Amino acid sequence: MRIYFLQQWFGLSDPAVEEALYDTPLLARFVGLDLGVDVVPDESTILRFRHLLEQHGLSARILETVNRILTERGLMLKSGTIVDATLIAAPSSTKNASGQRDPEMHQTKKGNQWYFGMKAHVGVDAETGLVHTVVATAANVSDVTQAHRLLHGQETDVFADAGYQGVDKRAENQGKQVAWHVAMRGRASAGHWTRALFLAR
Structure with a gap:
């Protein structure tokens, strides 16, 4: 799920986000990966997860949930x-x-x-x-x-x-x-x- 968020925030394709996780330790840390121990999901795995979200209409629900949290915390003013x-x-x-x-x-x-x-x-x-x-x-x-x-x-x-x-x-x-x-x-x-x-x- 965190990889999916990175894709949306930075406009990354499936192979690009896989590469970014290897190249940028900060992004790997955000996702919760220890590059010395954990296996980074490959682009095919990332693609399948993204398609799963789309098939079940979850992308829109995730956006709604994130926006609700931002609004509750006063980070989205909506004026x-x-x-x-x-x-x-x-x-x-x-x-x-x-x-x-x-x-x-x-x-x-x-x-x-x-x-x-x-x-x-x-x-x-x-x-x-x-x-x-x-x-x-x-x-x-x-x-x-x-x-x-x-x-x-x-x-x-x-x-x-x-x-x-x-x-x-x-x-x-x-x-x-x-x-x-x-x-x-x-x-x-x-x-x-x-x-x-x-x-x-």
């Missing part, structure tokens, strides 16, 4: 949320058991480049930068259509990049008591919002 989305590329090859592409994956264009895969829509606490909500969709799903799913309901302000223009006029967001702060096209990204908020503190 503002930054929403953003990122593409997750997947192999476009059809060389699998069924000879077909994964039906949950789709193609989309960003700028002048085409991508095939999924999209992670993320809600982040504006004060601490901690993720409180993650929604996965096909890559061709528009960012603005998922904004309402990224709110926890207690925020007063929501910050977003230009891809979310018109979000406050969408039916699913009518009646929400939040102030939407959406960047003008070509001006700022959600990452810029994060930096601006930290500079303002």
Whole structure:
């Protein structure tokens, strides 16, 4: 479980986190491994454990539990949320058991480049930068259509990049008591919002 947390915190793949446990004694100590005595789980073992969590829908429950603990300890203020989305590329090859592409994956264009895969829509606490909500969709799903799913309901302000223009006029967001702060096209990204908020503190 602690290895899984390291993967999420540092964006490490299965082989990368195995290597990190060998290379960084501090990470091995956090996981509870004594490199002189214990066997480090290999990337296949880490992969199987991660898939087990996903199959039983436990990843979302773990995130909810962590966020509840952080909130109880006053480490997540929940007064503002930054929403953003990122593409997750997947192999476009059809060389699998069924000879077909994964039906949950789709193609989309960003700028002048085409991508095939999924999209992670993320809600982040504006004060601490901690993720409180993650929604996965096909890559061709528009960012603005998922904004309402990224709110926890207690925020007063929501910050977003230009891809979310018109979000406050969408039916699913009518009646929400939040102030939407959406960047003008070509001006700022959600990452810029994060930096601006930290500079303002």
